[in-house]
Amino acid sequence: MKAVTYQGRKKVEVKEVRDPGLENKDDILVRITTTAICGSDLHIYHGLIPGMYDDYVIGHEPMGIVEEVGPDVTRVKKGDRVIIPFNVSCGQCFFCQNHMESQCDNSNDNRDTGGYLGYSDTYGGFMGGQAELLRVPYGNFMPFVVPKEAELEDEQILFLSDIMPTAFWGVDHAGVKKGDTVVILGCGPVGLLAQKFAWKKGAKRVIAVDSIDYRLEHAKKHNHVETYNFEAIKDLDKHLLELTKGGADVVIDCVGLDAKRTPMEKIETTLKLQGGSLGAFEMAANIVRKFGTISVVGVYGLTYNMFPFGHLFERNITLKMGQAPVIHYMPELFKWVQSGEIDATDIITHRLPISEAERAYRIFDDKDDHCIKVVLKP
Ligand code: NAD
Numbered sequence: 001m002k003a004v005t006y007q008g009r010k011k012v013e014v015k016e017v018r019d020p021g022l023e024n025k026d027d028i029l030v031r032i033t034t035t036a037i038c039g040s041d042l043h044i045y046h047g048l049i050p051g052m053y054d055d056y057v058i059g060h061e062p063m064g065i066v067e068e069v070g071p072d073v074t075r076v077k078k079g080d081r082v083i084i085p086f087n088v089s090c091g092q093c094f095f096c097q098n099h100m101e102s103q104c105d106n107s108n109d110n111r112d113t114g115g116y117l118g119y120s121d122t123y124g125g126f127m128g129g130q131a132e133l134l135r136v137p138y139g140n141f142m143p144f145v146v147p148k149e150a151e152l153e154d155e156q157i158l159f160l161s162d163i164m165p166t167a168f169w170g171v172d173h174a175g176v177k178k179g180d181t182v183v184i185l186g187c188g189p190v191g192l193l194a195q196k197f198a199w200k201k202g203a204k205r206v207i208a209v210d211s212i213d214y215r216l217e218h219a220k221k222h223n224h225v226e227t228y229n230f231e232a233i234k235d236l237d238k239h240l241l242e243l244t245k246g247g248a249d250v251v252i253d254c255v256g257l258d259a260k261r262t263p264m265e266k267i268e269t270t271l272k273l274q275g276g277s278l279g280a281f282e283m284a285a286n287i288v289r290k291f292g293t294i295s296v297v298g299v300y301g302l303t304y305n306m307f308p309f310g311h312l313f314e315r316n317i318t319l320k321m322g323q324a325p326v327i328h329y330m331p332e333l334f335k336w337v338q339s340g341e342i343d344a345t346d347i348i349t350h351r352l353p354i355s356e357a358e359r360a361y362r363i364f365d366d367k368d369d370h371c372i373k374v375v376l377k378p
């Protein structure tokens with residue numbers, strides 16, 4: 001089959017690789033119909049995820065048609081249309097049973113972290129979904145089966161695999177409520193969707209920050225938020241503090257590590273625990289109000305020794321973070337999509353065949369051609 005493979009820093013290659021097969025009795029095999037590139041894939045692309053190696057198949061936002069099921073699978077059958085969440089989860093362990101599927105104990109031999117599809121040996125070693133075929137473990141728990149009668153295009157529901165539940169969770173577990181002022185850092189796909197959900201939760205004011213003008217314009221046009229360019233406005237954090245009269249109730253960091261603005265030497269130094277800037281997180285810490293909440297959805301994944309512990313402690317800040325347990329939110333959000341209450345298709349700017357994945361990664365990484373989200377078709 002054709003698949004998008006990692007080939008070292010800033011190199012992906014579409015290659016002919018061996019078809020995956022069923023390995024466990026409850027595995028399923030899915031023929032991918034649509035998939036996407038995630039901001040998290042850029043961390044891989046930038047060589048920041050340990051445990052990647054050449055020819056590793058990337059991708060964790062897939063959907064498709066069930067091609068084959070193992071003998072123990074009862075939940076789905078050949079021909080079913082399924083959306084696959086990025087978190088590998090068994091459905092049986094303490095974490096899965098308590099809606100913390102992103103930390104499933106049976107998804108990674110290294111139990112320090114959950115396992116994710118297409119995200120290196122560090123995160124379970126599962127091959128990814130930017131491919132023609134995908135092996136999905138735990139076929140009785142992981143796949144979300146799209147009801148036959150649902151008249152929805154792939155693009156309307158694809159993002160249930162990751163960024164839609166992720167954005168919702170970022171808002172939900174931060175406890176955004178009616179009347180809140182919410183600042184959302186980053187106007188990538190995740191930030192843009194978080195803006196929509198912040199309104200849904202009843203926020204009275206939603207402020208978006210980025211430095212890419214076309215993304216800020218998109219946020220203003222589609223989500224009716226106030227927008228600020230942190231590169232154009234000097235001391236934006238001070239400005240936002242004044243504007244919000246003491247800080248935001250909730251700040252959602254939808255950026256994480258930005259390899260574009262953090263020179264590689266600095267990232268490497270940071271990795272060696274010798275310092276480094278926290279970028280967006282630093283701003284979050286500066287603009288949250290006393291007793292406010294910071295919700296970190298952007299992936300950091302490194303050790304920092306510049307963490308503003310005292311600054312947060314002194315002001316009673318609540319900090320929430322991590323990989324979203326997306327499975328838990330898929331059914332509810334599916335209904336929202338079906339009823340038209342939420343529509344995420346405005347963020348799709350590029351549709352490319354998987355054979356053009358190299359170009360797709362370049363465009364998404366360079367924020368070229370007004371790119372926001374790239375959808376790939378095998
Ligand atoms: P993206 O790279 O398209 O978007 C990031 C945006 O942040 C860019 O528009 C960039 O210009 C902007 N930015 C950079 N530095 C900034 C700063 N200091 N302040 C404000 N904005 C800044 O990526 P995406 O697809 O939107 O994903 C965003 C983050 O969410 C990534 O780190 C990704 O790994 C992470 N993510 C996490 C989960 C989870 O479960 N926690 C799931 C999916 C994605």
Ligand code: ZN
Nearest residue numbers: 038039040162
């Ligand atoms: Zn993702």
